[in-house]
Amino acid sequence: MTISSSHISCGGRPQHHLSTILWGIAGFGLIGVAGGLFLSNLILKWIETISRTARSIMQGDMSRRIPLRGTDDELDHLSESLNAMLDQNEYLIASLKQVSNDIAHDMRRPLARMRQNLERAIGAHGPSDTMHEQVECAIEDLDAALEIFSSLLKLAQLESGAWNNEMEPLDPARLLESVLEPYRSVIEDNGQRLETEIIPACPTVTGHPVLLRQAFSNLIENAVRHTPDQTTITATIMLSDKTITIEIADNGPGIPDEAMLRVFDRFVRLDTSRTHDGNGLGLTMVKAVVQLHRGTIVLSHNNPGVRCIVKLPIEL
Numbered sequence: 001m002t003i004s005s006s007h008i009s010c011g012g013r014p015q016h017h018l019s020t021i022l023w024g025i026a027g028f029g030l031i032g033v034a035g036g037l038f039l040s041n042l043i044l045k046w047i048e049t050i051s052r053t054a055r056s057i058m059q060g061d062m063s064r065r066i067p068l069r070g071t072d073d074e075l076d077h078l079s080e081s082l083n084a085m086l087d088q089n090e091y092l093i094a095s096l097k098q099v100s101n102d103i104a105h106d107m108r109r110p111l112a113r114m115r116q117n118l119e120r121a122i123g124a125h126g127p128s129d130t131m132h133e134q135v136e137c138a139i140e141d142l143d144a145a146l147e148i149f150s151s152l153l154k155l156a157q158l159e160s161g162a163w164n165n166e167m168e169p170l171d172p173a174r175l176l177e178s179v180l181e182p183y184r185s186v187i188e189d190n191g192q193r194l195e196t197e198i199i200p201a202c203p204t205v206t207g208h209p210v211l212l213r214q215a216f217s218n219l220i221e222n223a224v225r226h227t228p229d230q231t232t233i234t235a236t237i238m239l240s241d242k243t244i245t246i247e248i249a250d251n252g253p254g255i256p257d258e259a260m261l262r263v264f265d266r267f268v269r270l271d272t273s274r275t276h277d278g279n280g281l282g283l284t285m286v287k288a289v290v291q292l293h294r295g296t297i298v299l300s301h302n303n304p305g306v307r308c309i310v311k312l313p314i315e316l
Contacts, residue, residue: 046075050082062090108149115142151281155266158288163208167293169315170209172244173202173237179216180235183224191229197236203314205244207293215289218282219248219308227252227305243295243311251305260299 049066056064065086066079118135157163180196187194223233227250236247255263262268264287267280290297295312 043075046079050079057086062086062093103149103152108146108153111142111146111149115139115146118142148281151285155281155285155288158211158285158292163211163292166208167206168209169204170207170212171202172205172207172212172246172312173198175209175212176216176235176237176246179213179220183220187224187233190224192224192227193230193232195232195234197234197238199237199239202237203239203244205293205312206315207312208289211289211292215286215310216246216248218286219310222282223248223250223252223306223308231305239314242314244314246310246312247307249302249305249307251302254301254305255299263299264297 046069053064053066065083068076068079070076118139122132122135177196177198180194184194220233220235223231227233231250231252234247234249236245236249238245238247264283266284268283269280287297290310290312293312295310297308297310300307300309
């Protein structure tokens with residue numbers, strides 16, 4: 001009986017060891033899964049932070065940076081490297097803009113004096129018809145150059161927030177209607193059609209009436225000038241999620257996909273034949289005005305045609 005009980009005792013030990021091993025494997029497995037989920041969540045949050053920062057920068061906020069976690073680990077080191085790269089890019093972009101602004105400021109006066117001298121030459125010396133025509137062509141070229149320099153200086157003022165102190169509550173629907181009125185006869189003469197859909201009681205926004213009027217005029221003029229006859233141009237104002245949405249659309253030929261983003265860059269003109277007047281700064285100016293009003297502007301396809309969507313925050 002003693003021998004028998006000894007065998008039973010020895011036979012129970014392997015089962016005990018096996019259960020211990022299984023519990024140990026399960027415990028390590030749970031620790032591994034928990035650690036993996038923790039690291040995965042940590043990295044995903046860090047990647048999402050980078051994505052939000054990148055989206056803000058793409059929307060024009062060049063000052064945004066990736067926040068550091070304060071752990072002084074590899075992720076923080078990588079964030080510091082990326083922030084240093086963004087600092088360098090912001091400095092280079094600011095330097096390029098400053099160069100163009102300085103050129104515009106310094107060249108404006110001599111060109112204006114040259115224009116005045118040419119006008120005096122025409123009036124004082126009475127040149128021949130051929131000379132008179134050449135001088136007038138030179139004056140027209142100088143006017144185009146002066147317009148470019150004036151646009152660059154105004155763009156610099158917009159980007160620096162120079163008009164922030166001149167904002168006032170205004171009705172965007174009434175402002176858009178005042179802009180549309182002079183274009184109705186032009187659109188009719190071009191064989192085009194204008195349709196409007198404007199909410200009757202539009203909330204107010206905080207804005208600069210002159211700048212917003214110029215931005216709306218530029219968008220409507222682009223639709224009128226770059227679409228053929230029989231085109232329908234629509235102007236819409238809607239209320240959505242604490243924002244006012246202003247949409248200028250047409251069913252014309254549209255623009256290529258690759259041009260949707262770069263049309264807002266300086267001196268970009270999609271009309272390679274240059275059959276239309278312009279200096280390639282119109283939509284750049286519109287984007288700067290919208291950003292000054294803490295809004296957004298995007299282009300999308302209208303199938304066919306183009307939709308330009310401007311969103312402005314409602315005054316609270």
